[in-house]
Amino acid sequence: MSRSAQKLVAWIVLIGVFIGLQPLNDALSYNRLVLGYARPTPVTKVLQFDAPAMTGIIVGAMMGGFREVAASMLWMKTHSMWHSGEGTKWDHLSLMRMTTLLDPHWLEPWRITAWHCAYNLYVETDDPKEQARLLDMGVNVLKEGISWNPDRFELYFELGWTYFDKIRDYPEAARWLAAAVRFEHPEHIERLIAHAWERLPDMEKALMWYDYCIKRRPSDHTAKGATITIRERYMPAERLVQQRRYDEAAEAVQQYLLVYPTSTLGLHMMGYVYEQAHDYEKALEYWSLAAETLALNHYARYKVAELCERLGWPVPEYASHIYMREQELRKEMAVTHEVN
Amino acid sequence: MRAIFRVARATYYEGWRKRFLNGILVFAILIIGSSWVFTYLQPGAELKMLIDVGLGSIRFFGMLIAVFLGSRLVPDEIEKRTIYTLLSKPVTRMQFLLGKFFGGLATVVSNMALMGLTFYIVFMIKAPQFAQPTEDSPAYKMEFMYENIAKAVLLSFFEMAVVMGIAVVASVVFSWILAAIFSFFVYFTGQMSEFFGHLADPDTGASPVARVVLLTVYRVLPHFENFDVRESILTDVPVIWSYVGMTIGMGVLYITIVLALGYLFFNQREV
Numbered sequence: 001m002s003r004s005a006q007k008l009v010a011w012i013v014l015i016g017v018f019i020g021l022q023p024l025n026d027a028l029s030y031n032r033l034v035l036g037y038a039r040p041t042p043v044t045k046v047l048q049f050d051a052p053a054m055t056g057i058i059v060g061a062m063m064g065g066f067r068e069v070a071a072s073m074l075w076m077k078t079h080s081m082w083h084s085g086e087g088t089k090w091d092h093l094s095l096m097r098m099t100t101l102l103d104p105h106w107l108e109p110w111r112i113t114a115w116h117c118a119y120n121l122y123v124e125t126d127d128p129k130e131q132a133r134l135l136d137m138g139v140n141v142l143k144e145g146i147s148w149n150p151d152r153f154e155l156y157f158e159l160g161w162t163y164f165d166k167i168r169d170y171p172e173a174a175r176w177l178a179a180a181v182r183f184e185h186p187e188h189i190e191r192l193i194a195h196a197w198e199r200l201p202d203m204e205k206a207l208m209w210y211d212y213c214i215k216r217r218p219s220d221h222t223a224k225g226a227t228i229t230i231r232e233r234y235m236p237a238e239r240l241v242q243q244r245r246y247d248e249a250a251e252a253v254q255q256y257l258l259v260y261p262t263s264t265l266g267l268h269m270m271g272y273v274y275e276q277a278h279d280y281e282k283a284l285e286y287w288s289l290a291a292e293t294l295a296l297n298h299y300a301r302y303k304v305a306e307l308c309e310r311l312g313w314p315v316p317e318y319a320s321h322i323y324m325r326e327q328e329l330r331k332e333m334a335v336t337h338e339v340n
Numbered sequence: 341m342r343a344i345f346r347v348a349r350a351t352y353y354e355g356w357r358k359r360f361l362n363g364i365l366v367f368a369i370l371i372i373g374s375s376w377v378f379t380y381l382q383p384g385a386e387l388k389m390l391i392d393v394g395l396g397s398i399r400f401f402g403m404l405i406a407v408f409l410g411s412r413l414v415p416d417e418i419e420k421r422t423i424y425t426l427l428s429k430p431v432t433r434m435q436f437l438l439g440k441f442f443g444g445l446a447t448v449v450s451n452m453a454l455m456g457l458t459f460y461i462v463f464m465i466k467a468p469q470f471a472q473p474t475e476d477s478p479a480y481k482m483e484f485m486y487e488n489i490a491k492a493v494l495l496s497f498f499e500m501a502v503v504m505g506i507a508v509v510a511s512v513v514f515s516w517i518l519a520a521i522f523s524f525f526v527y528f529t530g531q532m533s534e535f536f537g538h539l540a541d542p543d544t545g546a547s548p549v550a551r552v553v554l555l556t557v558y559r560v561l562p563h564f565e566n567f568d569v570r571e572s573i574l575t576d577v578p579v580i581w582s583y584v585g586m587t588i589g590m591g592v593l594y595i596t597i598v599l600a601l602g603y604l605f606f607n608q609r610e611v
Contacts (some may be wrong), residue, residue: 007607014600022559023527028566028586036577037569039533068392069378105574106385186432197443 071103088124110145111158114138118166131319132326135167156180157189167320168299170196187216191223199299202266203230203238234269248275262293271303280307343431347439348446355409365451368401372458376466386470388574394459395570399496400451406500409447410507411519413440433606441508441599443546448500456493463489490571491584498591499567503527505595509602510608530564533573562594
């Protein structure tokens with residue numbers, strides 16, 4: 001074969017194989033995604049040109065096989081920044097985010113990053129809108145972490161705990177904690193779900209979860225004690241509310257408030273009874289009392305803001321209220337978008 | 341065929357005589373042998389770390405060997421002028437190029453086999469300590485992991501074959517240093533090829549020109565990430581043979597393209 005003929009054959013082979021390669025490449029990319037072989041890649045973040053995500057991907061590619069090692073090194077850097085007093089700086093958060101993106105199956109960075117946003121950075125500002133944004137960031141970090149680790153209880157629990165302890169959005173807390181108990185989990189989570197419902201207050205659901213705890217472990221004294229308390233103190237009032245005998249219900253709770261005037265559950269229950277009776281001013285009075293009694297009772301503050309809004313009064317700015325309102329608005333917008 | 345085999349055999353022995361490659365191999369074996377030491381970095385995820393460091397080291401050091409060896413195979417012959425003696429014999433340029441490629445590949449594969457063996461020994465000793473069988477993680481998963489690891493190492497062989505091909509062809513066109521830099525660049529961007537595909541998506545809002553460029557890069561670059569199945573090992577997902585076969589097929593096709601290009605460049609070059 002002449003040299004020019006050989007060249008022609010080489011070109012034909014080159015072009016032919018290149019064209020033939022493309023469907024194979026596409027099939028492999030698809031298979032990797034479907035079979036779960038693809039390394040975690042924050043594609044949506046890339047599409048949003050999120051700087052830490054882009055850097056994480058490039059570092060990941062540069063490090064080739066050592067993404068986990070790179071993530072560990074970055075994590076150690078965040079530790080040293082924390083201990084040198086630089087923990088509240090935004091650079092710290094970028095490092096944390098990069099760690100989560102480099103090794104998304106490592107749960108600790110997700111948990112700590114979310115905690116850092118919702119707790120540490122939260123107290124660095126007094127602006128409720130900024131605080132609400134930080135709560136949103138913390139929640140979103142955990143939701144993203146869950147998307148990478150959907151079959152582990154830890155991040156569901158962490159998100160439930162953030163809703164329970166920080167945002168005090170008890171229905172959301174109960175929802176995420178209930179998601180956590182679908183997997184192998186420590187038994188205290190079920191009790192926490194019951195606690196969330198009793199603080200709402202939704203005593204029937206709380207009792208249902210406490211009963212579940214007792215069935216699961218008959219020697220669960222915490223659940224037994226809580227069941228007795230609810231049945232004695234609040235269930236009579238709950239039954240009276242269901243019968244629309246609101247004055248009697250309020251009186252039933254008032255008996256306990258006389259003995260324990262700062263009882264959070266008692267105050268919540270009174271607020272709930274008056275809300276059911278459509279006596280919003282009276283309900284506001286009790287929710288305000290609950291908010292003043294306990295510095296961290298963000299749920300009571302949320303209720304205060306909600307009732308002020310309902311009464312057409314000036315709405316005080318509370319981070320948890322701003323956050324929950326935004327979430328409600330987002331849900332409404334999503335529903336409207338879906339309907340349209 | 342015999343000419344290719346002879347050139348390959350000479351290249352193989354020559355490869356083993358290169359001291360810097362021996363240095364990389366010794367260092368790689370040391371790192372892989374002590375990969376369990378890194379597990380302290382992630383308490384509770386020791387097995388994951390062991391696999392990641394071990395398999396990552398095989399790929400990383402395999403890549404170093406493939407690039408440095410591949411980028412010096414042809415330039416060394418030109419520099420020492422031995423290529424003139426070879427090409428004046430009944431050895432065609434294609435046979436020379438193929439012989440160099442297969443000889444270099446045999447060196448890389450034997451180096452990687454040693455690294456793989458070291459990792460297997462470390463894994464067999466250390467993994468049972470890190471993964472106590474529980475209800476959630478039964479013992480059979482370990483056997484399943486051994487198989488997946490073997491498949492991961494096999495895919496790494498073919499990945500390095502592609503890298504080697506790129507390095508050999510680049511060395512035909514550029515000086516060996518430039519060829520090595522070029523090969524590293526292609527390897528690292530090839531790890532991210534999927535992102536170029538995502539960025540070329542119309543939803544990203546990229547301009548039509550940028551999208552054409554990104555799509556071309558995506559189509560031309562070897563998709564090196566397809567050879568990486570560590571994620572499935574870490575998440576207990578079985579690596580099916582059809583996937584392994586398809587990926588090897590993709591690697592062979594890339595090697596064919598690269599060698600055809602190498603032949604065309606080598607034909608143009610005045611030696």
